[in-house]
Amino acid sequence: MRKIALFAFAAAAVLAVALVTPHANAQSEAAMPAVGQTAPGFTLPSQSGVNVSLRSFRGKYVVLYFYPKDMTPGCTIEAHNFQRDLPEYEKRNSVILGVSEDTPDSHQQFCTKEGLTFRLLADTRHNVAQAYGSLGDYNGAPIANRNTFLIDPKGKIVKVWTKVNPSVHSTEVLAMVDSVRPPQAQDKPAVKPE
16 A cells, blocks of 8 residues: 555656646746847846946946856957947947856956956846846856847837857947937037038
8 A cells, every 4th residue: 555655646746847847947948028128127246246237227228248158268259349349339328238147256357357347247146147038058057148139228129139249249239229329419410501
């Protein structure tokens, strides 16, 4: 009788795990927000340890880029190119926010080593990468997939890039900012008096 009870218990446990596991996997694979949707809000620590919230950048364009790991070749190239173009982004009322699953200390070391002055945010609990459908896996470790979201001054997503090429990505993003940004007074040619 004990063997039958143990067998029934084991079968029930296996069935419960089988029923729960697909649901858990479905939840961990959040859908990527689409163009036109409001960007999911967040607050994360930066390389300096100061919490940064997306809502604090209302009124600006936000380049929110996810990258796998500090101090790796592709991530370094991508960060250098964003740093190179930072003055052009600033002229266009834009900020750059990099997000990975690394710690604030790792971000600080990366910024110091590579001369980065824009904010890198630490998503150590993986919530923001998941909310943006950008949480990946590398040999069992959670990493951010290389995706970028351009968010307009009202907080709406205006462009999404997936699996970006780090070598040319900043140039692509800057061109998109130019295409979606309304012309500013300083962009218009001066009218000569007659």
